[in-house]
Amino acid sequence: MKRRTLVLGGAVIVASSIAAAAIWPRRHVVVAARTFDWKGSDFLSGGTKSVALxxxxxxxxxxxxxxxxxVAQTLGPCYVNDVPVRQDISEGKAGLPLRLAVRIVHAADCRPVNNADIExxxxxxxxxxxxxxxxxxxxxxxxEAVSGLAFRGRQLTDEAGQASFLTTYPGWYEGRTPHVHCRILVERNELLVSQVYFDDxxxxxIYGEHPDYLGRPPRNTRxxxxRLIPGRDAADHIFxxxxxxGGVLSATITIGLSS
Incomplete structure (x- = not known):
C-alpha cells in the first residue's frame, strides 16, 4: 500500500492510496508533525512537456x-478576456511542473458545485x-508574453466539484507574494473572484534551488x-x-462559495 503525504500550513497528513480513492469525507487521515526535507533537484524542470496529467x-x-x-479579492489589472478551456495552461514554458487541483463547494454544507466555470x-x-x-x-x-496566453485557462468542475490544471510554479514579482488568481461563475453568474497563495x-x-528559477534576486514580499492576502483567514487561502x-508538485485547495 503506497502512502502519500500532503503538506498543510504547519502540519502533515498521511493517507494511503487506497483511502485516497474513496469519497473525501470518509477518507482516513493521520495528522502528524510537519516534515520538509525536499531539495530543488527533487523536482522536474523545463516545464510540463514530459508530464501527462x-x-x-x-x-x-x-x-x-x-x-x-x-474571501473575495480584486480582479486586478492583469486579467484578460476569452481565455481557452484547457487543462495544460503552460504553453510549453519553463518551470517546475505543477498539477493544480481545485475543489469548489457550498460553504454552508460542503456540497460540491458541479459545472462551475473556474478560470x-x-x-x-x-x-x-x-x-x-x-x-x-x-x-x-x-x-512573447504580450502575444500569448500562457498560464491562463478555464474548466468546468465535475460532479465532485473538482477541476485540475497542469501548469508550472509561478514566479514572484515586486510587491506581491506568489499567488494564483481565480474567477468562478455558476450558470454564467460571477460568484467569486479571489486569489490563492503558496507556503513561504x-x-x-523553489526560488533558491530549482534551476528554472535561479538567477533572480531574492523576492521582497512574503x-x-x-497587503492583499486575507489576514485572519490567510490559512484558508494557501494551497x-x-x-x-517523478518530481511533479501537486497543489490542492477547497474554495467555499457563499451562495
Missing part, C-alpha cells in the same frame, strides 16, 4: 475541507503575466508582508501540496 495520481484533498467562505491565471517563472489586454505593468512589455517555505526552496513520484 491523466497519469498522475488523483488529487489529495484534506479530510476536513475548508468549508468556509473564500485561473498566474505569472510565468520570471514573474511576468501574459496577454495583450493585460496592463503593461503585468507583461513588462515582453513581446516551499517558495523559498505572505506576512502582502496544500505534495511531491508526486
Amino acid at each position: 491523466a497519469k498522475l495520481p488523483a488529487p489529495l484533498f484534506r479530510t476536513r475541507p475548508n468549508c468556509v467562505i473564500t 485561473i491565471w498566474h505569472t510565468d517563472h520570471r514573474g511576468i503575466y501574459s496577454g495583450r489586454e493585460a496592463a503593461r505593468m503585468c507583461t513588462l512589455g515582453d513581446a 517555505a516551499l517558495s523559498d526552496l 505572505n506576512d508582508d502582502d 496544500d501540496f505534495e511531491k508526486l513520484e
